[in-house]
Amino acid sequence: SGCITSAESVLITQQSHEELYKMLTFNKVTPTEQKLVVVSVSPQSRASLAAKCKMNILETAKKLTSFLKSLGVHYVFDTTFSRNFSLLESQREFVKRFQKQSEDKKALPMLASACPGWICYAEKTHGSFIIPYISTAKSPQQVMGSLIKGHFAEQQHLTPDQIYHVTVMPCYDKKLEASRPDFFSQEYQARDVDCVITTGEVLRLLEQEGISLPDVDPAPLDTMFSCIREEELTSHSGGGSGGYLEHIYKYAAKELFGIQVDTIQYKPLKNKDFQEVTLEKDGVVLLQFALAYGFRNIQNLVQKLKRGKSPYHYVEVMACPSGCLNGGGQIRVEGEASKDWLQQVEKLYESLRTEAPEENQRVDELYEQWLGGPGSARALRALHTQYHAVEKTSTGFNIKW
Ligand code: SF4
Known part of the structure; x- marks a missing residue:
């Protein structure tokens, strides 16, 4: 996007599918220091991949889960869940x-x-x-960040820095969002989202591995933090x-x-x-x-x-x-x-049954167990953020964090 500064473009290039590769290789060569790798996939990315591979959404989700796990990823979740x-x-x-x-x-x-x-x-x-x-x-990406580095880490008896959290997004600006100081834990020196890769970069990962997604054997979906009911993915209207x-x-x-x-x-x-x-x-x-x-x-x-x-x-x-x-x-x-292509992606995206966020029982439970109820101080920290006016100066931008 046009308003990105050079410092920000460095942050953005630090997050790429190459970075994910590096982490997965690190895990293989140093098993004692392994990090738990979690990938959260956006529903927009899934629809784009489904259109490209001419598959339905559920098939795409299962095959993508299987492919990512074959690379060494431990869990694959769905940001539709955090969007609730x-x-x-x-x-x-x-x-x-x-x-x-x-x-x-x-x-x-x-x-x-x-x-x-x-x-x-x-x-x-x-x-x-x-x-x-x-x-x-917070956006669904950053709520997922709070869920993974907060609740999920606690459940796994890990600290936030022992989890490497990757999101798959339709957009480059999501990399910038993940790099905001607001989403960084000083205590653990860890980001809520460590790396953002675009849908296009997932395709590049597949190409580098010489794999075509339709040929991958499907894997069961991870049910925690996913909008799954009896083998069915759901969406929002x-x-x-x-x-x-x-x-x-x-x-x-x-x-x-x-x-x-x-x-x-x-x-x-x-x-x-x-x-x-x-x-x-x-x-x-x-x-x-x-x-x-x-x-x-x-x-x-x-x-x-x-x-x-x-x-x-x-x-x-x-x-x-x-x-x-x-x-x-x-x-x-x-x-x-491009118009026809977009229509295909939209059609796939809209093919799922929709569910109101109020109807998701797991979300209700998490409000109680994790956050101590809606509107609590904990909920405010986990689910809300702040913005910062940036002043243009003669030497560049001066951000008031
Ligand atoms: Fe969506 Fe990213 Fe585009 Fe914004 S910049 S509309 S979040 S894809």
Whole structure:
């Protein structure tokens, strides 16, 4: 993305599939100092690989698990699971902000926080103005980081630095997100996510090993931290960028106005990457939400905000046109029109049964066992983060951590 500094690009290149190789080789040659290697795969990456290999999602997941384990990976999880927490926390945060909008002028609109491309731009371009609007909920990648280096490490009787946690993401900016000092434990000198590899890099790993994914024997999926029910993977409704708008909208309609919303009517505005959803009752607008994908629409939104002309209560902001399924780290195929290709990926992504995060019993249990209930100080630390205004100086950027 355009706003990355040279120091940041070093951090990004430190995280690659080569790095993962190095760790796996280290484990083989020094078994006594072995680290536990955990890979968390995003649902967008799985859909991209499935389209490339012409397989369904479940097959892809099983074969990818098998391939990664053959390289020496110990556990393979699914970030759909951690997204449950991101969605639930975003929903609750929105309702709280809505209720205090009269005393806090920057409580609304709440802006989505899961896209590091957008966060990078917001911090560097509009720093202190925009930060108060951004939801503090961690992204699914970073919630997974908290789960693995917090809860999972404890269960395995390991310290966070004894686990090497890798995520597979549709996007290069996720590497930048994983490198943020906010997600680094000073105590253990360990990151919540040690290495991020893109979907394209997984394909390169396969190529380097001379393996074609369809030929791999499937392995059973790891059930902890995965959205699996009786051999079935589940997803969330509301599109390939996580479904934040939809989940927050439905929850808020019910909590704030007692209205049950079953289907959501999107109204495209200037283009398909800028859409609106409105809840009205007796001619009064109760909730007005929007999707703003791609920098053109983001700039437009920021200008509206600056002029005090934004009518929205919530905006799902994503840096990539068409959102995460079209992320810069996804697989591209030559000879196929990009629109058709994206449609295939979307179709696969949407082929799974969807489940509301409230319905996941394992998530409920973890709130109680791991975090001591929703809203606890522990939950706040594990599931929320902060942002930092970056001032441009004549010598570069000055970040206020
Ligand atoms: Fe990454 Fe693009 Fe998704 Fe943002 S919209 S998280 S930059 S893939």
